[in-house]
Amino acid sequence: MAVKAFSFKSLLSFTSRVLHKRLKNTRSLQRKLSTNAHLSPFKLKRYSSSLTQRSSSSSSLDNLSKHSTSIFNVESALLKSTSLFPYFMIVAFEAGGLLRALILLLLYPFVCLMNKELGMKVMVFVCFCGIKRQSFRVGRAVLPKFFLEDVGFEGLDVVRRGGRKVGVSDLPRVMVEGFLREYLDIDVVVGRELKEFHGYYLGLMEDKKKGYCSALENVIGHDDERTSSDGVVGFGSLDNLLDHQFFSLCKDMYIVTEADKRSWTYLSKEKYPKPLIFHDGRLAIRPTPITTVAIFMWVPLGLFLAITRALIGTLLPYKLSTPLLALSGIKLRLITLPKPSLNVSTNETKQKKGVLYVCNHRTLMDPLYLSTILNKPVTAVTYSLSKVSELLAPIKTVSLTRDKQKDSRILEKLLSQGDLVMCPEGTTCRENFLLRFSPLFAEMGDEIIPVAMDSHVNMFYGTTASGLKCLDPVFFLMNPCPSYTVKLLDKVNGVSACGDDNELRLKVANHVQEEIGKALGFQCTRLTRKDKYLVLADNEGIVKL
16 A cells, blocks of 8 residues: 555656646746747747757748748638537538538547547548548538638738748648638648548548658758748747647747637638638538537427428418418518519500519529519529429429520510519529629510529528539528518619610620629629539539439
């Protein structure tokens, strides 16, 4: 017993000495860092190059050379949050499905008990094992939105001051490269490479130090002239100095602490280096651990609610379905009505045409909510619609062929039978942007009423570019409180009597786009449906049934 007591006492004494020494070193390092506290627009403190056994001349972040190389750690010097779980949950949910996401959620409490490196390996294995490399688009199409929403303004401001920018991440490179290169204009991205077998990820990463050192040689090793003249400046946390050996090559090192990051402000959408116009995925909220638990608890109830809402909207008349849907949580708001207009031509001998409603495209539910507002069913024309959605639609739908002459005859026939609604964008857009309007509608209707539509969701997006489109209405109706705002604008005269005047058709189409943009506060673009699908799905918009 005496021996055991002595051993336990010795262990406590040894532990106490180690902790005291580490605390003393930390305080000493903090005092060194505070010597240059005047360099704190980033609230970073300059790290003396004593670790690298190099002398560094005093410099300021405000005077970083445009010819220098800046190396920064993405997680510690750019992102405001410290948890990486949301990004892995997005990969698990979007690329692997609901079951894989549930497994990650159940394992996360054990991941929290592991060290950082082992926890990272477990999450990578769960998320990537068995995923096909060629079909993995989450890093380019889904994750950039969530990364941008987590960027600290102060961090990005300093990172972008240098010349050549090198982003270093503890995450797999396929998760961060699209975000850093396409939206932040980072020149070089260094991340962990994933091992694969016959085109499928194994869920294993290469050795951190070996991979990073090899990447550093390619980035800086062949640039000795610039490195010697202007130096390499690094941005990261104290942990990064120990984990990433190539920070030792930096002439100057700037450290950010957790206390500094808490004072950062999130980067607003107006200050994004490149606007986020297209993004994919079903999750509309950041899947933190608590939020993810709430999502899994809601899914059964949400599925039941979606089926109930669909049955109400399909089987009941508008006078009954509208208040019942409102009681279920769906919010529908009509802002203004258009000025009174005649629905007949001034020439009595001319055949009467229906009203052509032209709206921007938010979800597949656009024509349904317009019909609810008008209190009557309106025929909808679409450029592509899955057979399942077409069969379940409570209103008449007609598909266009994308052949101008054939589509003109189809629209002419439908307008002679009654009112019609179409979305000339040709595809949905989630963000506050309007895609280019096809001018076909301008020559069809004598009376055109622009309709400005906006929708908001709480949990799931009701649109997709690479997933199953037949599930779009289901996901939209699964939201606890989805909302739609419909604004009918003033009538616009068509140019059906102007023959082949293409310039006039374009003028009318651009005018309608501008009016809808002003009504919603959206920005008009020249981007098309093809641009969206090439970015998100590597195709031109082929519908999957």
